[in-house]
Each structure stands twice: as structure tokens, then as C-alpha cells.
Amino acid sequence: MDKREEILRISGVDVRKCMRCGKCSGTCPNYDEMEYHPHQFVYMVETGNIEPLMNSKSIYKCLSCFACADRCPRGVEPAKVVEAVRLAVIRQKGQNHLKASQVPDVLDEDIPQQAFVSAFRKYSK
Amino acid sequence: MHRIGVFVCHCGTNIAGTVDVKAVAEALGKEPGVVSSVEYQYMCSEAGQTLIKDAIKNLKLTGVVICSCSPRMHETTFRRTAAAAGINPYMVEIANIREQCSWIHKDKATATEKAIILGRTAIAKVTLNTPLTSMESPVTKRALVIGGGIAGIQTALDIAEAGFEVDIVEKNSTIGGKMTQIDKTFPTLDCAACILTPKMVDCAQNEKINIYSYSEVESVSGFVGNFTAKIKKKARYVDAAKCTGCGVCTEKCPMKNVPNEFNLGMNNRRAIYIPFAQAVPKVATIDADYCNMLKKGKCGVCAKVCTAGAIDYKQQDEYVEREYGAIVAATGYNPISLENYDEFAYSQSKDVITSLEFERLTNAAGPTSGQLLRPSDGQHPHTIVFVQCVGSRDTSGCGKPYCSKICCMYTAKHAMLTRDKYPDTDVYVFYIDVRTPGKNFDEFYRRAVEEYGVHYIKGMVGKVSPRADGKLMVQASDLIANEQLHIEADLVVLAAAIEPDKSARSVATMLTASMDTNDFFTEAHPKLRPVESPTAGVFLSGVCQGPKDIPETVAQASACAAKVIGLLAKDKLTCNPCVAHSNENLCNGCSACEKVCPYGAITYSDKEFRMPDRTVAIRRVALVNPAVCQGCGACTVACPSGAMDLFGFSNKQIMAEVDAICK
Known part of the structure; x- marks a missing residue:
């Protein structure tokens, strides 16, 4: 299956509903850490430009706080798109980026608790 | 014997593209009673109407069937055509072979078959049509x-x-x-x-x-x-005829803490009030929810100070x-409630306001006498953030799916006026799209940017967090710079969607x-x-x-x-003659029709009937007021004895149509 289709299927998101208001990126608490921002995920998936997203660390930087999904006025849910790209990478490689047991070693004190919890969720799949 | 003419319209390719109009005309020409069946490109055109008129005159037609578009579109046109040729306009029936046939079918054979059935149905109906005459009703001017x-x-x-x-x-x-x-x-x-x-x-x-x-x-x-x-x-508890609008009562009333809805609750008024100086009529009104006299029977100050004697606590x-x-x-309309948009902190900070509240803050008759001051501390704001589309274009269920249309322009106005009056103020406007279709509208918005230096930023505010020192931290995206902005604002203005x-x-x-x-x-x-x-x-x-x-x-x-x-300007209106009527001999006076009539057109009267044994019986029967009846037909369905019937759509005609379809 085509990567774009795969991500749309995994996420269940209709990226065409996006009206490019940028509220997702305005709302994102981890914006500065991300190379690609929530609105870019939606736009790049819509245009089929998936490779850069799959190769970016942004998919692991997303806190999965779902603030973008909660506040999107069009009900697009960008967080689900980010998660879908991440899952596509995991499925493609057949393995995780990190083992769950490795997670505590790479954490520093400044990282939000939410990211810590979400890291376990992401890496223990 | 009926002499029916059938006229099949091509409607350009609208019908002819999907329906074999020649075959339809041919098939309908063989129906009993039909003396002529023709097709033409545009029946509604002048040439098409002439074709119908000539046929009516030359072939002495008694009924006309037009196979064309919906009767909503051209029924009146063809009824007029028939009347001009000298037959009763209600001897015309339309078979809708466009909306109900060509537009919804792709297969030509199926569409043609259906068009023939619809035409046959109209022929079956028109043979039972009777000439009808429109009544007139007066117009209250x-x-x-x-x-x-x-x-x-x-x-x-x-x-x-x-x-x-x-x-x-x-x-x-x-x-x-x-x-x-x-x-x-x-x-x-x-x-x-x-x-x-x-x-x-x-x-x-x-x-x-x-x-x-x-x-x-x-x-x-x-x-x-x-x-x-x-x-x-x-009841406003003030005699409008006596009140001179002097306003003394509104100054003397001791109830000082009533939220003033005219200023959207940003200051207070008294329990007796005149909303603003230029009110029409300029008559005081007592707010019964706050007036001590009306609530507890104690006070009466307004009555004492009113020299005109206009106060009337007993008014009903x-x-x-x-x-x-x-x-x-x-x-x-009204602006929507912002309870679903807590990310903008409207309920948490007095300095987050709606655009209508901003209007009151800049109005000379407003709570600050036109000075733009922060509602929380009365200080001049130095950084103002305007947020557009708050609740508009929102399909998530929190707001309204439509564009409220007026916000882009009033926000440009607010931003421009602020920069004009307070040039030391930084003004940011966050927009999704700036929509300015209107005479001199785009020029106006561009002036705000080019002449007044308003910062227009393509992006949306994600979050407003009130800080302990009174500043509002605005977190927003700048989509063109691909940056997230953090602005320390003194005042945030939300362009709330409008709703009916x-x-x-x-x-x-x-x-x-x-x-x-x-x-x-x-x-x-x-x-x-x-x-x-x-x-x-x-x-x-x-x-x-x-x-x-x-x-x-x-x-x-x-x-x-x-x-x-x-x-x-009309003295009389022509009524629709397709109204209900009751057969008194069948009516049993059960009131079923009266109960379902949405227009109150049905009444009952006791009538004398001669019985077969030469006695006289008095029976209660339904009467329809044809001027009030709108011909909806609800009574004909409700009537258990079959006494109610509709002119132009009689039970017999409808059964004939059903039979023709099922043939």
C-alpha cells in the first residue's frame, strides 16, 4: 500500500478537512523541539510528502498530549497523524526505535512527565 | 369525450440527453383520449408556448399534459399558456420527466420507460380534471x-x-x-x-x-x-404615556449594582433604567428582578421623585x-457564548474580552467614556492581540460551521482605530484568512496594515494563559515564518462567532x-x-x-x-382553488379533520337534512373556509368516511394515477 494511504488508514484522519488555521501548532507545548510541526504533518500527509516525516525525530518528540486534536476547529486530530507516521516507521522497520528498557537512560530532568509516560507508550509497542 | 394534447420537452439536452423524447411522444400518442403528441426543444420558450396554444385552438383540446421539468418551475407558465388559448388553466397537468427522471437516471432505456409511465400517469389524472376558478381574498394593509x-x-x-x-x-x-x-x-x-x-x-x-x-x-x-x-x-411598571424620559428616577434609584446589559455587564445600572441617552422610546423601565419595591414592597423612591407620576408598580x-x-x-443576532473556548481564558481573565465588549470600551457612552482601558486595572494596554474566527468555521461541534462574515472587517477597524488613537500600542491580529469582499473593504484592511502598522499574522492562537502579574501569555503559530510565537499581551480581543x-x-x-x-x-x-x-x-x-x-x-x-x-398594494389576492371541501352527505361530524387542519380552516355547523322517510334530521357537518384552506390535504387523509376531498387532487384522481403507474 502507498505510504499516504497507509497513514490515512492507520490514523482514520481526513486531512482534507484541514483549513490551515495553524491552531494545532499554536497550541503545541513541544513546538520548539519538533522539526516538523503538527500543521506540517497534516499538510505533508495530504500532499503525499511522507518520507521526510518518517525520517524526522519529530515523531518521537510529540508528547501525545492531544492538545492539537482537542482544539482543532475542524476536528482533524493532527496528533493521530503523527502517531500514524510513527507506527508506519515501526511497522516498516519491524522494530522499535528504542527498547523500553533503554528509555530511562536517555531521559533528562527537564523533560515533561507527560513525555516520559508517552515515551513508554510509544517504545513498548 | 376528452381531447388531450401531450407535449414532450427536450429541455435542451437536460431531458433529451437521457430520455428518448421521440419514443415518449410516440408511446403517449397511443393512450386513450390523446389526439396529439409532439416533442419540442424548449416548451417554455415563446415558440414552444405558441405550439401549445395553436394545438389547443386547432385540435379543440380539452386537456393538456406537459412532460417537462418540475411543476415548481413552469406549472404557472403553462397554466397561463392554456388560459391564453381559451381553456381552463387547471386542465393542465405536468409530468416531471426532468428532476424525477432524466436527472436521476443514467440508463436511457430505463429513463425513457419511466418517462412514459409518468406521462401516462398525468394523462390518467387530466381526464378526471375539472375546471377550477380561483377565489379572491382581501389584503389587510x-x-x-x-x-x-x-x-x-x-x-x-x-x-x-x-x-x-x-x-x-x-x-x-x-x-x-x-x-x-x-x-x-x-x-x-x-x-x-x-x-x-x-x-x-x-x-x-x-x-x-x-x-x-x-x-x-x-x-x-x-x-x-x-x-x-x-x-x-x-409590564415595564412605568406609564409610557406619562414618562418624559427626564431620567431623575434612574439617578435616585438606590439599587446601584444591576449589571448593565447595554455595556455587556462591564458596568452597573440602577433597577429603573433607560438603556442610553438616545433611546426610542425614551421611557424608563423597571427591572423586576432587582427592584426592591416589586420584590419586597419597600422603597418607592422612583415614584417619589417622578414629577410626571409615571411610576405604576401595579402595571400588568x-x-x-x-x-x-x-x-x-x-x-x-448575538455573539455566541465562549464557554467552549476555555483555551482563550475568557472566563479566567477580565482582560480577555469579545469584540462587542471592545466596542463598548471605545465608545464615548461606554463604561470608560471611550478610553481604551484594561477592565481589570484601568491601565492603558500596550500590547493588544486580536483573535479572529473564534467559534466561526468550526466543525468540531464547539462553534458554528459558517463564516460569521463581519469579523474580518470589524477587527481591522478595531486594530486601525487603536493604532490611530494610541500609536504606542502594539497590535497583533491573528487570522486564518482575511475575507474582505465588499466595496472599499480590502482597501480598508490594507490601510490597517500599510498605514497604521497593524501586525497581521497568518496563524491561530492556541492558548492564552493569564499570568500572576496580570499579563496574558499568548501562544500562537505564525504559519508563514513557521514559528511559534509567545506574546506578552495586556488585552486579548476575541472575534466571537455570531448566531441568530x-x-x-x-x-x-x-x-x-x-x-x-x-x-x-x-x-x-x-x-x-x-x-x-x-x-x-x-x-x-x-x-x-x-x-x-x-x-x-x-x-x-x-x-x-x-x-x-x-x-x-394589492386589494385582493388570488387564492389557490385546489382547496378541500366536504361532502355533507358523507360527513359524520367526527372532528378528525378539524384536529389535523394546521390553518384552522374547518368549522362545524348543525344542518337540517331531509331523510328518506320524510322526516328531518339535524346533523353536525364540517365546513371548509376556502380562503383559509391552503390545500395541504391533511383532512382528506384523516377523514374516516371519505367526505373530505381536495379540488384538483381528488381521491379519485390520485387512485387513477396510482393505477396508471401500476398498469
Whole structure:
């Protein structure tokens, strides 16, 4: 299956509903850490430009706080798109980026608790 | 013996592209009673109509079947054609082979077969048609306008100008509506009060206009040209005839802490109040929820200070019943509640305000006498952030799916005026799209950017966090720079979506006027009949039909008045002759029809009947008032004895149609 289709299927998101208001990126608490921002995920998936997203660390930087999904006025849910790209990478490689047991070693004190919890969720799949 | 002519229309390729029109004409030509069956490219064209007229005259046709578009489109056209050729217009039947056939089918053979069946059905019906004559009903030459904002005012003034009486019913204590709360108007920046209040005074002084302020319409009955409305004049505990509007009572009343709705609760008024200096009518009103005299029987200060003796604590709601020929809905709008948008901290900080509140803060008659001061501490704000589309274009369920249309322009106005009056202020506007279709609108917005240095940023605010020191931390995206911005603001202004006034739904129910899913009134046709409701005699003015700015509202209000005048100028209206009638010999007086009639057209009377044994029996039978009946047919279905029938759509005709379809 085509990567774009795969991500749309995994996420269940209709990226065409996006009206490019940028509220997702305005709302994102981890914006500065991300190379690609929530609105870019939606736009790049819509245009089929998936490779850069799959190769970016942004998919692991997303806190999965779902603030973008909660506040999107069009009900697009960008967080689900980010998660879908991440899952596509995991499925493609057949393995995780990190083992769950490795997670505590790479954490520093400044990282939000939410990211810590979400890291376990992401890496223990 | 019937002599029926069948005319099959191609409608260009609209019908002929999917239906074999030649085959249809040929097949229908073989039906019993049909003496001629032809097809033509455009039946509704002048040449097409001439074809029909000539056939009627030359072949002495008694009935006509047109296989064409929906009867909604051209039934009237073809009835006129038939009448011009000398036969009764109700001897024409339309078989809808466009909307119900060619447009919904792809396969030509299927579509052709169905077109033949529809044509055969119309032939079966027309053979049972009887000539009908339209009755006439009188027109009451008075209009009712529900809502006294700029839309209602303009409609009333224009109707009065044409010489007809108009009543305005306004639920608030003054007319003027939202425009009274606005400071300046785009794109020319005239002061709203300066252009509105003369019109309000015109309404008050016009002999033809009668204002029912602090009143509501309770119920409406009747039909186009003959409505009866019951109006409730709410008790204001002040005799409007005696009150001079001097305002002494509003200064002496000891109840000082009543939130002032005119200033959106940003300051207080007394329990007895006049909303603003230019109110029309300028009559005080006692707020029964706060008045000590009305609540506890103690106080009476206003009565003591009133030299005119106008205070009347015993006043009761009064009801007036009046007749009208036309009714105009002009119920207006309100900004939505922002409870679903807590990310903007509207409920957490006094310094997060709506745009309408901003209008009051910049208005000379407002709570700060026109000085732009922060509501929390009364200091001048130095950084102001405007957020557009708060609740507009929102399909997530929190807001409204439509564009509120007026926000882009009033935000540009607010930003520009702020920079003009306070050049030391930084002004940011966050936008998704700037929509400025209108005369001199885009130029106005560009001036805000180019001449006044307003920072327009493409992106949306994600979050507003009030800080302990009183600053508002605004987190937003700048999509063009691909950055996230963090702005320390002193004031945040939210362009809240607008929605129809809550009273609109009950008004629509009373008028049997239809609404869309957003509670805007539906127009009879979105392009060609924009100021009429599908309900005859009900007209639409202003935002109750859809979001509009002031110029558009005034234009629509005048258009609405033109339609009302067109109706009131007639002495008589032609009624639809396809109305119900009751066969007295079959009627058993059960009242089933009366219960289902939505128009109150059915009454009962006791009639004498000669019985076969030469005795006389008195029986209760139904009577239909043909002027009130709208021909909906509900009674014919409800009637258990088959006494009720509809002219033009008799039970026999409908059975014949069903038989023809099933043949």
C-alpha cells in the first residue's frame, strides 16, 4: 500500500478537512523541539510528502498530549497523524526505535512527565 | 369525450440527453383520449408556448399534459399558456420527466420507460380534471415587523414611506438593536449612533409607524394578507404615556449594582433604567428582578421623585391583537457564548474580552467614556492581540460551521482605530484568512496594515494563559515564518462567532417559516427570492436570514420592504382553488379533520337534512373556509368516511394515477 494511504488508514484522519488555521501548532507545548510541526504533518500527509516525516525525530518528540486534536476547529486530530507516521516507521522497520528498557537512560530532568509516560507508550509497542 | 394534447420537452439536452423524447411522444400518442403528441426543444420558450396554444385552438383540446421539468418551475407558465388559448388553466397537468427522471437516471432505456409511465400517469389524472376558478381574498394593509434593529427599522421606514401602516415589535425597551452598541462603522468610520439615531427618531415620529417596545409576539394565526398577531406588552411598571424620559428616577434609584446589559455587564445600572441617552422610546423601565419595591414592597423612591407620576408598580402585562397583511422577521443576532473556548481564558481573565465588549470600551457612552482601558486595572494596554474566527468555521461541534462574515472587517477597524488613537500600542491580529469582499473593504484592511502598522499574522492562537502579574501569555503559530510565537499581551480581543437570536426559533414556529440547521431563516430561493420566506406573506430582513454587515442588512431590509409593499398594494389576492371541501352527505361530524387542519380552516355547523322517510334530521357537518384552506390535504387523509376531498387532487384522481403507474 502507498505510504499516504497507509497513514490515512492507520490514523482514520481526513486531512482534507484541514483549513490551515495553524491552531494545532499554536497550541503545541513541544513546538520548539519538533522539526516538523503538527500543521506540517497534516499538510505533508495530504500532499503525499511522507518520507521526510518518517525520517524526522519529530515523531518521537510529540508528547501525545492531544492538545492539537482537542482544539482543532475542524476536528482533524493532527496528533493521530503523527502517531500514524510513527507506527508506519515501526511497522516498516519491524522494530522499535528504542527498547523500553533503554528509555530511562536517555531521559533528562527537564523533560515533561507527560513525555516520559508517552515515551513508554510509544517504545513498548 | 376528452381531447388531450401531450407535449414532450427536450429541455435542451437536460431531458433529451437521457430520455428518448421521440419514443415518449410516440408511446403517449397511443393512450386513450390523446389526439396529439409532439416533442419540442424548449416548451417554455415563446415558440414552444405558441405550439401549445395553436394545438389547443386547432385540435379543440380539452386537456393538456406537459412532460417537462418540475411543476415548481413552469406549472404557472403553462397554466397561463392554456388560459391564453381559451381553456381552463387547471386542465393542465405536468409530468416531471426532468428532476424525477432524466436527472436521476443514467440508463436511457430505463429513463425513457419511466418517462412514459409518468406521462401516462398525468394523462390518467387530466381526464378526471375539472375546471377550477380561483377565489379572491382581501389584503389587510398593515405590516408587522418583528425586531427593531437596523434591519427592522429600515424595513419599517420604507414600508411607511410607501404609505402603509407598520408596527414594530421590539423585545427590548428601546429600538436600535446591536447597532446602538457599536462605536464606529466600517469602512468609512462614521459613528454608528450618528447615523442610526436619526432613523430611530424617524420611526418614532412617523405617523404610519407604531412601536411596541418591551413587547413580544405571542402568537400568529391566519395566512398571507390576513394574519392576526397577538402581541404581549410586557409590564415595564412605568406609564409610557406619562414618562418624559427626564431620567431623575434612574439617578435616585438606590439599587446601584444591576449589571448593565447595554455595556455587556462591564458596568452597573440602577433597577429603573433607560438603556442610553438616545433611546426610542425614551421611557424608563423597571427591572423586576432587582427592584426592591416589586420584590419586597419597600422603597418607592422612583415614584417619589417622578414629577410626571409615571411610576405604576401595579402595571400588568397587556395583550393587543391586530391584523396584518404581511409579517417581516428581523430578529437579528448575538455573539455566541465562549464557554467552549476555555483555551482563550475568557472566563479566567477580565482582560480577555469579545469584540462587542471592545466596542463598548471605545465608545464615548461606554463604561470608560471611550478610553481604551484594561477592565481589570484601568491601565492603558500596550500590547493588544486580536483573535479572529473564534467559534466561526468550526466543525468540531464547539462553534458554528459558517463564516460569521463581519469579523474580518470589524477587527481591522478595531486594530486601525487603536493604532490611530494610541500609536504606542502594539497590535497583533491573528487570522486564518482575511475575507474582505465588499466595496472599499480590502482597501480598508490594507490601510490597517500599510498605514497604521497593524501586525497581521497568518496563524491561530492556541492558548492564552493569564499570568500572576496580570499579563496574558499568548501562544500562537505564525504559519508563514513557521514559528511559534509567545506574546506578552495586556488585552486579548476575541472575534466571537455570531448566531441568530434565541427568539428566532419561536418566531419561526409561530410563522410556520422554515429554518436551516443553524437556526437562520430559510429564503424561498437562495438566489432569486432572497428576502421571502417559503411561507407566503412572511418576509426576511437582516441577519436572521444569514450573517450580514450593516450595508448589506440595510440593502436587504429595503428589498424586503419592496416585497411587502408589492403585497400590500394589492386589494385582493388570488387564492389557490385546489382547496378541500366536504361532502355533507358523507360527513359524520367526527372532528378528525378539524384536529389535523394546521390553518384552522374547518368549522362545524348543525344542518337540517331531509331523510328518506320524510322526516328531518339535524346533523353536525364540517365546513371548509376556502380562503383559509391552503390545500395541504391533511383532512382528506384523516377523514374516516371519505367526505373530505381536495379540488384538483381528488381521491379519485390520485387512485387513477396510482393505477396508471401500476398498469
